[in-house]
Amino acid sequence: MLFQRFIDPDNFERAWDKVATNRGCAGVDGETIAAFGWRKRTALPNLRQAVATGRYRPMPLRQFWIPKKADGNITGWRALRVPTVRDRIVQQALLQVLYPVMEAEFDPASYAYRPGRSHRMAVEKVNYWRSRGYDWVLDADIVKYFDRIQHERLLEEVQERINRPWLLHLIEGWITAGSLTPQGILLPQRGVPQGAVISPLLANVYLDDFDAELRARHWKLVRYADDFVVLGRSRQQVEQGRDRVAQLLQEMALQLHPEKTRITSFDQGFRFLGHVFAGELVLPLSPVPKAEPVPPGAKASSDLQLVYADTPDSPTAMQQALVAALKQSEQPIPPPLFVVLGYKVRPQTPVEITSQEIEWRNGMSSLYVVEQGTYLQKEQGRFILKAPKDDALEVPIQEVERILVFGNVQLSTAVIASCLGRHIPVIFLSQLGEYKGHLWSAEITDLVAEAQQFDRQTDEPFRCRTARAIVYGKLWNSKLLLMRQNRKRALPSVNKAITRLDDALTTLSNAERLLSLEQLRGYEGNGASHYFQTFPDLITHPDFPWQGRIFHPPTDPVNSLLSFGYTLLFNNVFSLLLAEGLNPYLGNLHRAERQKAYLAFDLMEEFRSPVVDSLVLRLINQKIVRPTDFTWPKENQGVYLTNPARRVFLKHFEQRMTATLTHPDVKEPVSYRRVIHLQVQRYKRAVLGQVPYEAFQRPR
Numbered sequence: 001m002l003f004q005r006f007i008d009p010d011n012f013e014r015a016w017d018k019v020a021t022n023r024g025c026a027g028v029d030g031e032t033i034a035a036f037g038w039r040k041r042t043a044l045p046n047l048r049q050a051v052a053t054g055r056y057r058p059m060p061l062r063q064f065w066i067p068k069k070a071d072g073n074i075t076g077w078r079a080l081r082v083p084t085v086r087d088r089i090v091q092q093a094l095l096q097v098l099y100p101v102m103e104a105e106f107d108p109a110s111y112a113y114r115p116g117r118s119h120r121m122a123v124e125k126v127n128y129w130r131s132r133g134y135d136w137v138l139d140a141d142i143v144k145y146f147d148r149i150q151h152e153r154l155l156e157e158v159q160e161r162i163n164r165p166w167l168l169h170l171i172e173g174w175i176t177a178g179s180l181t182p183q184g185i186l187l188p189q190r191g192v193p194q195g196a197v198i199s200p201l202l203a204n205v206y207l208d209d210f211d212a213e214l215r216a217r218h219w220k221l222v223r224y225a226d227d228f229v230v231l232g233r234s235r236q237q238v239e240q241g242r243d244r245v246a247q248l249l250q251e252m253a254l255q256l257h258p259e260k261t262r263i264t265s266f267d268q269g270f271r272f273l274g275h276v277f278a279g280e281l282v283l284p285l286s287p288v289p290k291a292e293p294v295p296p297g298a299k300a301s302s303d304l305q306l307v308y309a310d311t312p313d314s315p316t317a318m319q320q321a322l323v324a325a326l327k328q329s330e331q332p333i334p335p336p337l338f339v340v341l342g343y344k345v346r347p348q349t350p351v352e353i354t355s356q357e358i359e360w361r362n363g364m365s366s367l368y369v370v371e372q373g374t375y376l377q378k379e380q381g382r383f384i385l386k387a388p389k390d391d392a393l394e395v396p397i398q399e400v401e402r403i404l405v406f407g408n409v410q411l412s413t414a415v416i417a418s419c420l421g422r423h424i425p426v427i428f429l430s431q432l433g434e435y436k437g438h439l440w441s442a443e444i445t446d447l448v449a450e451a452q453q454f455d456r457q458t459d460e461p462f463r464c465r466t467a468r469a470i471v472y473g474k475l476w477n478s479k480l481l482l483m484r485q486n487r488k489r490a491l492p493s494v495n496k497a498i499t500r501l502d503d504a505l506t507t508l509s510n511a512e513r514l515l516s517l518e519q520l521r522g523y524e525g526n527g528a529s530h531y532f533q534t535f536p537d538l539i540t541h542p543d544f545p546w547q548g549r550i551f552h553p554p555t556d557p558v559n560s561l562l563s564f565g566y567t568l569l570f571n572n573v574f575s576l577l578l579a580e581g582l583n584p585y586l587g588n589l590h591r592a593e594r595q596k597a598y599l600a601f602d603l604m605e606e607f608r609s610p611v612v613d614s615l616v617l618r619l620i621n622q623k624i625v626r627p628t629d630f631t632w633p634k635e636n637q638g639v640y641l642t643n644p645a646r647r648v649f650l651k652h653f654e655q656r657m658t659a660t661l662t663h664p665d666v667k668e669p670v671s672y673r674r675v676i677h678l679q680v681q682r683y684k685r686a687v688l689g690q691v692p693y694e695a696f697q698r699p700r
Contacts, residue, residue, distance in 0.1 A: 003166060005097045007052045009045070015093035016044055019085065019197075027084030028062045028180045030305035034543065036085045040628045041642065047086050051093075054166075057342060059084045059306060061193050063179040081179050081193035091197035094170065098162070098201060105161060106204060107211035112225040113200030119273045122224045126231070127282050129220045130266050134231035136238040137277075139270045140245060141260035145226030146199065147191040149206050150253045151175055154192070157205050174198055178341075180302045184332035185341060190253075200225075210248050217244065229272055238263055304335070306343045315340040367395060367403045376403075378414040400424055402575045425575040440578050452687050453586040466602075466686065466693045467520045467589040472508045473606035473695025475501050475527045480698050481609040482534060485617065491537045500530040520589065524605075531609075541620045543627045553638030557630045560639045561619065561649070565612035566604070568653055572673060573607075574600040576680045582687075603679060606696045611672055615656050624648065662699055 005011060019033070026032045036043055050056040061081035083091065099115060106114065111122035142148075154175070155168055174196060178187040192199045203225060214221045219241045220231040230245060232238040242263065246256050264270045269278040276283045315323075323340045326333050335345050369376055373388040383400060385393040397418060403426045405411070411426070419426050419439060426439040456462050479501040486494040504527050508515075515523075528549070535546045535558070544558050554560040574597055577584040587598025589605070619625045629645030641649060660669040665678050679696050686693035 002097060002101070002162070002164060006094055007048055009048065011096055012044055012048045012089065012093050015089050015096060016040065018092050018096075019088045024085075024088070025082060026062070027082055027087065028060050028304070028306040029084050029086075031085050033085055034627060036089075037543075037627045039631050039642070043086075044089070047089060048093075051090055056090065057308070058087045058090075058173045058177045060178045060180050060185050060343070061196065063181060063302070064195075078194075079179075080195045082195045083174070083177075083193075083197070087174070088197050090170070091174065094167075095198060095201060101162060102201065102205065106208055107215060107221075109211045109215060109221040110204055110207070110223050112223070113204060119224055122222050123273055123275050123282065125222050126229060126272060126277065129222070129231045130277070130280075133233055134220050135267070136232045136235050136263070136265050137270055138230040138232075138238050138242050138245065139260075139262055139264055139272065140228050140230065140242075141257040142226040142249065143255045143257045145254065146194045146203060148254055149192050149203070150190055151188075153252065154202060154206050157208070158202075161205070171198065171202070175202070178333075180304060180306065181332050182302050184334040185338065185343070186330070186332045187327045189330060206252070210252065213248055214241070214245070217241075224273055227273065229270075235263065235265075304345050306338070306345060309339045309342050309344040367400050369403065369405050369409045372408045375410045375412070376405075376415050377412040378418050383415065397422065402427065404571070425578050427571050427575060438574075438578070447581075449581055449684055449687060450583045450586075452689075453583050456588075456687055457586060461514060462686075463588040464514050464517060464520070466683075467517055468508060468511075468515060469693050469695045470589050470602055470605050471520050471524045471527075472505065473697055474524060474608065475505055475508070476695075476697045477606060477609040478527060478531045478613075479505070480700065481614055482531065484614075485534075485538050489537075491534070493537050494534045497530040497534045501527055517589070524589070538617055539620055541623060544620050554640075556639055557625075557627060558616070558620065560630060560641060561616045561625065562612060564641060564646070564649060565616055565653060566608065568650075569604050569607055569612055570597075570600055572657070572676055573604045573680070576677050577603070580677075580680050580684050582680070582684060599683075603676075603683060606679065607672070607676060610698045611656055615652060619649070619652060624652065663696075 016036075020037060023033055026035075047056070061083055064080045064082065066078050066080045103114065111117045111119065111125070151172070155172060158171060159168055175192050176187065178185045179193070192202050207223065211221060211223060214230065219237075222229050222231070230238060230241045232241060242256075242261075249256060262270075266277055266279055269276065271277070271285070274285050276285060319337055319340050323333055323337055326337075333341065338344055367383070369385060371387045371390065375386045377384050377386070378397070381397055383395045383397055385395070387393075402424060403419065405426060405428050416426075416439065418424070423440065428436040428438065479498055482494050482498050482501070486498070504523050508523065532549050539546055539558065545556070546558050547556060549562070550556070550559045551563065554563040574584050577600055582599065584597040584600045587600075587602045590596075590598040590601040625641075625645060625648065629642055629648075631640050631642060657673045658671045660671055661675065662669055663675050663678055665682070666674075670678070675696060682691075683693050685691050
């Protein structure tokens, strides 16, 4: 059955592969090929289901103006209309099942947009008929063919070949969806959009009877879309053919182009499909360029982005009347009336980019509770995790240092009491990792240390010395990561960044006077800028472009990985500060108007490069994470890991945190988590006035 073949999952997979291979730009919804690919795992089945259940509705087309060139000069412009990625996928899926049915019925005189046929074959066929004595030629062209195709006749032609109501409904939706212009949505009364995947097939359907009629009259026709030649043995025969061609086209509401149509012969010569025919010679003028969805030089008619309207309010009678009148007069429908058509304009709010990442507030712990609906309870010295679908997991309580709870997870009263009694911090987050709050016992707080922290807030030399150590540690570890990444590649951009970081480190080491906090923040910001400028060269996976560090929210997969990793790192530091009885809100380097955990942000700076950045580069370059592991941007334009991919990241992050290395405060190698704890203890000693704070510097 045709419909079942159409909505088959494998058919939609092949359609997606074809659309992705052809690339092309985003449609009116702003969704790119890459963006759909990030969420393809769920988006493609959802799209197929919408088509199968009749809930699918096409979007209007995004209109571009394409320059027409002659001898290198722009001589005019033509409209190209591009569907959304999701509409292109559905059209391609339909095309794949229609071609085998339609192809058998198409006339052999047609060569454009057909599998196994090409413009070169059409040229060879013209030369073949010349060799058979057909020396006279009607070199013809149809005036604005794609724009003048009559919808009613086109649908009748399709119905004559395949009488399926669902098929006609889909095609009618695509050819009447309209185009987005600067003034609004223009709903067409005729024509099929050049740029739509389905249009070439429909163009051949519309002219198929024309092809058959000429063949029945024994004229030799070679047609490539709306460009065709009719060949005869005499001028008189071709003149008769011209009259019949004009009559047939007129019956289809089409017209021969008066300036581009002429009667000629091979002796006089003519041009067809980029070739010159002169006597027995056939000479190519220039290679026929590969069609590009949106070639260079194209101009978009409108930069508005549309989404489906989801409003309980029904359009008023006046609104409906206005839309009907505008459509009848072929005038654009303005944005205030888009809701009548079922669309609305996506709000274009700028993404705020700040110099500090203290807006990204998420959490982390040794025990991850991620699966939604999990119930965590306590039984005889064990935590029992009961997930809705998986087997129960038992964890000895004495092995748990902290708990990270994502989203819809329940904790029993016994679990809460046990965490309070054993001083186990519990960090609560949303399902996407947004920090919500934490649970810990008041006994954890060290009143002496906290009182000293408050005193240090007015001790400017202490704050400057501590901030200098933190910035130095961050730049050192950033430089070391670049050196390791560049060990085999020797990239000039990376070497340049290493030199800049070295210069900053030298200045920080040799400064004769105490640098101010503002100066130190400047060194930190400049160092981070030079550091992140190397990422386009360090990221070897072509599907993970780097546009620079964007913090809140992350708007692409690389920034999403970095932000989620920094989130987990932040909450490790946060929970360890609580475990040492320190107030995580009394920092030195990071300060802003709103109260935040500035100390946690301070002490995580030294670990960004060795823990998170190195992990993210490995996950991307080794293809452990893929573009399809990310959601399409949310309302705030944020891009996030999908649930399954988040579990993969957590697994590798935990492996990174448990990797061992040396630390000068202990004899044996310890994990990164233990190193963070040692740095927290160093800071506590510094606050209490025992020793100055020394940042963590990763060994070479």
